[in-house]
Amino acid sequence: MTAHLAAVRSHTAAELAPATARRHVHALPSPAELRTAMPLDPARAERIRAQRGAIRAVLAGTDPRPLAIVGPCSLHDPEAALDYGQRLAAVADRLADDVLIVMRAYVEKPRTTVGWKGLLHDPSLDGGNDLARGLRVSRDLLMELAGLGLPLATELLSPVAADYLEDCLAWAAIGARTTESQTHRELVSGLDLPVGFKNGTDGDLGAARDAMQAAACPHARFGSDADGRPAWIETAGNPDTHLILRGGRGGPNCDAAGVAAARSMLAAAGLVPGMVVDCSHANSGKDPARQPAVLDEVIAQRRADPAAIAGVMLESHLRPGRQGLDAPLAYGVSVTDGCLGWADTEAALERLAAG
Ligand SMILES: O=C[C@H](O)[C@H](O)COP(=O)(O)O
Numbered sequence: 001m002t003a004h005l006a007a008v009r010s011h012t013a014a015e016l017a018p019a020t021a022r023r024h025v026h027a028l029p030s031p032a033e034l035r036t037a038m039p040l041d042p043a044r045a046e047r048i049r050a051q052r053g054a055i056r057a058v059l060a061g062t063d064p065r066p067l068a069i070v071g072p073c074s075l076h077d078p079e080a081a082l083d084y085g086q087r088l089a090a091v092a093d094r095l096a097d098d099v100l101i102v103m104r105a106y107v108e109k110p111r112t113t114v115g116w117k118g119l120l121h122d123p124s125l126d127g128g129n130d131l132a133r134g135l136r137v138s139r140d141l142l143m144e145l146a147g148l149g150l151p152l153a154t155e156l157l158s159p160v161a162a163d164y165l166e167d168c169l170a171w172a173a174i175g176a177r178t179t180e181s182q183t184h185r186e187l188v189s190g191l192d193l194p195v196g197f198k199n200g201t202d203g204d205l206g207a208a209r210d211a212m213q214a215a216a217c218p219h220a221r222f223g224s225d226a227d228g229r230p231a232w233i234e235t236a237g238n239p240d241t242h243l244i245l246r247g248g249r250g251g252p253n254c255d256a257a258g259v260a261a262a263r264s265m266l267a268a269a270g271l272v273p274g275m276v277v278d279c280s281h282a283n284s285g286k287d288p289a290r291q292p293a294v295l296d297e298v299i300a301q302r303r304a305d306p307a308a309i310a311g312v313m314l315e316s317h318l319r320p321g322r323q324g325l326d327a328p329l330a331y332g333v334s335v336t337d338g339c340l341g342w343a344d345t346e347a348a349l350e351r352l353a354a355g
């Protein structure tokens with residue numbers, strides 16, 4: 001050991017990472033501690049492994065059913081999330097021969113500037129930002145939802161948080177704001193689950209293509225081990241990534257011409273053609289009432305060419321629309337992007353299954 005390293009080791013952790021005027025450091029349990037305190041039972045873990053395989057088969061085209069990633073823009077109320085999950089699980093069972101339904105269980109939200117960042121960051125929805133409680137509440141909710149038998153989807157925003165939640169997930173997204181991030185591409189390279197990369201908020205597809213190529217390769221990255229110690233992590237590369245068309249500043253990109261352009265880009269790069277269309281965000285102009293029309297356009301395209309689009313994403317909650325956090329909250333209404341209500345969601349999934 002060099003004299004310099006010995007000197008560093010003689011310092012306490014607090015001395016090395018002091019609070020400053022610009023930051024205050026709070027302790028968290030390690031991923032191993034949280035997972036040991038809140039273990040996923042073996043039956044659920046086994047089912048999640050099978051769900052990952054089922055999603056891979058749809059994306060590879062060996063299962064002809066469409067994938068439907070459906071659920072709230074964000075989960076803010078565990079009771080409403082479980083109520084929603086129970087209804088979705090019943091529909092997923094009923095339509096299982098014709099559509100593979102996965103629940104959006106988003107506990108982290110990327111923001112354009114600032115705003116509520118999700119249950120994981122602020123479980124009390126009051127700006128208290130108790131991330132330690134956010135981890136417990138989020139893991140508890142994901143485990144309960146997984147217990148309903150639904151495959152779960154989330155956006156992986158904080159690479160640190162992924163270590164605490166990844167085992168509960170059947171699918172993950174890298175969002176439009178982070179698809180270009182090397183850190184997120186390296187994270188995906190080490191994940192053993194299918195992952196969708198969204199096109200950029202400007203509508204650029206190239207960043208998602210580059211992300212898929214980068215994530216398929218092995219990497220060496222900085223991270224921490226299960227006990228929270230700093231670690232150098234070697235990742236093997238993830239072959240199970242795909243594109244998510246979410247539209248961009250120029251408008252939607254999921255019409256037949258947009259899908260054809262995306263397919264030829266993927267083919268030129270030698271990437272899997274199975275893509276997902278996000279019927280919300282810029283493809284609906286953030287107007288939830290337009291999601292069914294976007295879905296119908298996707299269904300028509302699939303009818304003409306079943307291989308054109310592997311799946312869809314819908315933002316949906318128990319009740320339609322959205323609400324702010326500055327007034328008493330109505331039950332089952334999104335606190336982030338506007339969502340379809342339950343009746344329209346069920347009707348949309350039935351059309352997708354019939355299509
Ligand atoms: O899906 C959610 C939002 O579109 C995304 O988190 C950005 O939200 P914002 O523009 O309201 O910050």
Ligand SMILES: C=C(OP(=O)(O)O)C(=O)O
Pocket residue numbers: 073106110155174175176177198246281
């Ligand atoms: C934030 C989301 O989407 P995007 O990254 O496309 O804005 C989302 O799906 O919740």
